[in-house]
Amino acid sequence: MSPRNFFIGGNWKMNGSVAQVKSLVEGLNKINVPAQTEVVVAPPALYIDRVRANLKKEIGVAAQNSYVKASGAYTGEISPEQLKDLGIDWVILGHSERREYFGESDEFVGEKTAHALKAGVSVIACIGEKLEEREANVTADVVTRQLKGVADKINDWTNVVVAYEPVWAIGTGKVATPEQAEEVHVTLRNWLSTNVSKEVADSVRIIYGGSVNAKNAAELATKPNIDGFLVGGASLKPDDFNTIVQARL
Numbered sequence: 001m002s003p004r005n006f007f008i009g010g011n012w013k014m015n016g017s018v019a020q021v022k023s024l025v026e027g028l029n030k031i032n033v034p035a036q037t038e039v040v041v042a043p044p045a046l047y048i049d050r051v052r053a054n055l056k057k058e059i060g061v062a063a064q065n066s067y068v069k070a071s072g073a074y075t076g077e078i079s080p081e082q083l084k085d086l087g088i089d090w091v092i093l094g095h096s097e098r099r100e101y102f103g104e105s106d107e108f109v110g111e112k113t114a115h116a117l118k119a120g121v122s123v124i125a126c127i128g129e130k131l132e133e134r135e136a137n138v139t140a141d142v143v144t145r146q147l148k149g150v151a152d153k154i155n156d157w158t159n160v161v162v163a164y165e166p167v168w169a170i171g172t173g174k175v176a177t178p179e180q181a182e183e184v185h186v187t188l189r190n191w192l193s194t195n196v197s198k199e200v201a202d203s204v205r206i207i208y209g210g211s212v213n214a215k216n217a218a219e220l221a222t223k224p225n226i227d228g229f230l231v232g233g234a235s236l237k238p239d240d241f242n243t244i245v246q247a248r249l
């Protein structure tokens with residue numbers, strides 16, 4: 001089991017309505033957040049304000065993206081400074097869906113991470129290989145290259161959580177085995193130890209995402225380098241999400 005505080009993120013992606021958000025928040029407010037566990041949910045930007053206003057304070061709120069400027073003529077974008085203004089302390093950056101559909105590069109994800117941290121917003125930085133990359137045995141190259149994109153732009157990792165999300169496991173029901181996930185998490189920690197510092201490698205949370213559900217979370221949570229989860233589909237079901245939050249107990 002991981003010696004670091006457990007971190008559970010719920011990424012709602014582009015899902016929800018006023019009515020569904022209300023019932024999700026009601027469900028989340030019933031969750032008992034265990035000691036040494038951090039829980040953060042990421043609603044679509046439109047609903048962030050109402051979620052923060054109605055969700056209990058033991059649960060954090062994240063945006064799903066933010067930009068590299070504080071304000072200005074950047075139609076459609078949201079700044080971390082604006083998130084801060086609404087009491088939002090977290091942002092998910094570099095999700096594979098943003099890399100794939102919106103062309104976000106490793107460098108841009110690094111810049112966004114640096115800007116969010118500077119504005120006082122903590123970052124869930126996502127990385128992960130595609131199926132063809134895993135099959136070509138370049139998983140370690142891909143995930144360390146993506147991690148380097150972040151490492152090149154920041155010095156302080158205190159407010160960063162790394163989310164390893166293999167693209168082939170996202171939304172497919174095909175979860176990585178605990179051994180597969182642990183192997184990549186160890187690779188990432190070793191890379192951090194060599195290229196950043198041993199202290200950062202030992203302290204940074206590396207969480208797993210990709211078809212995590214109420215049934216498979218407990219076994220994944222037994223691995224020493226899996227410090228929690230980034231949950232998509234199952235985060236839209238409060239009972240299942242609660243089971244995942246309690247997975248390490």
Ligand code: 13P
Pocket residue numbers: 011095165169170171172173209210211212230231232233234
């Ligand atoms: P699923 O849990 O739906 O596979 O999504 C994972 C994910 O992308 C979380 O960011």
